[in-house]
Amino acid sequence: MHPFIKILCFIALFLLMGMVSTLMLFALMMLCLVLVSSLKESAFLHAVKRMRWLFLSIFMIYAFGTPGELIPAFPVYFAPTYEGLWSGFVQIEKLLIALAALSLLLTGTPRGQMMLGLYMLLTPLKFAGLNIERFSARLMLTLDYVEQLAAEDKNNFSFSQLDEIDASIGSLPQVGMVSFQKLPFGFVDKVMMFLLTAIFVFMIYRGFA
Numbered sequence: 001m002h003p004f005i006k007i008l009c010f011i012a013l014f015l016l017m018g019m020v021s022t023l024m025l026f027a028l029m030m031l032c033l034v035l036v037s038s039l040k041e042s043a044f045l046h047a048v049k050r051m052r053w054l055f056l057s058i059f060m061i062y063a064f065g066t067p068g069e070l071i072p073a074f075p076v077y078f079a080p081t082y083e084g085l086w087s088g089f090v091q092i093e094k095l096l097i098a099l100a101a102l103s104l105l106l107t108g109t110p111r112g113q114m115m116l117g118l119y120m121l122l123t124p125l126k127f128a129g130l131n132i133e134r135f136s137a138r139l140m141l142t143l144d145y146v147e148q149l150a151a152e153d154k155n156n157f158s159f160s161q162l163d164e165i166d167a168s169i170g171s172l173p174q175v176g177m178v179s180f181q182k183l184p185f186g187f188v189d190k191v192m193m194f195l196l197t198a199i200f201v202f203m204i205y206r207g208f209a
Contacts, residue, residue: 003117032100044103062088
């Protein structure tokens, strides 16, 4: 599948999460988890493990901060609500879908193709004065820099080092060349483009209806 279509599917999935029913949301989560497990993607499991405290925090905030019917097994002054528990589960489902979809997108799309898809997606912003070529090239070089930085010392690498990237971006080699290999749209891509267009039109209609 063309990387541009993959990115559009990723965006459509995010938009659909706020419109589908809870049953459809659960089915969507299970589908994403099955797809990720079929690829044996360990990065997804690692991300979920690192975000376990975030999941727990979100669940507690919704459980104890959402007005509704109190659960009788808890003291009145410190009792979650049924509505809060349900809302917490829904938010965790959405996060798991987002993580699984992002993992599928990054795993199934080489970085060069990902940049091509982003370049095509941002092309309309040329009319707003954004230099798409320069932005895409700097993004590609920045990703290369992050990968090299992580490879040099994996044990000591932390996200705090990302603050140094903007300061040192000017020292990156200027002799490199970033190029995008154009990929043709196949039959499946055209069918998906038609379906995505229909989905976006339906969501716009639902938003104004």
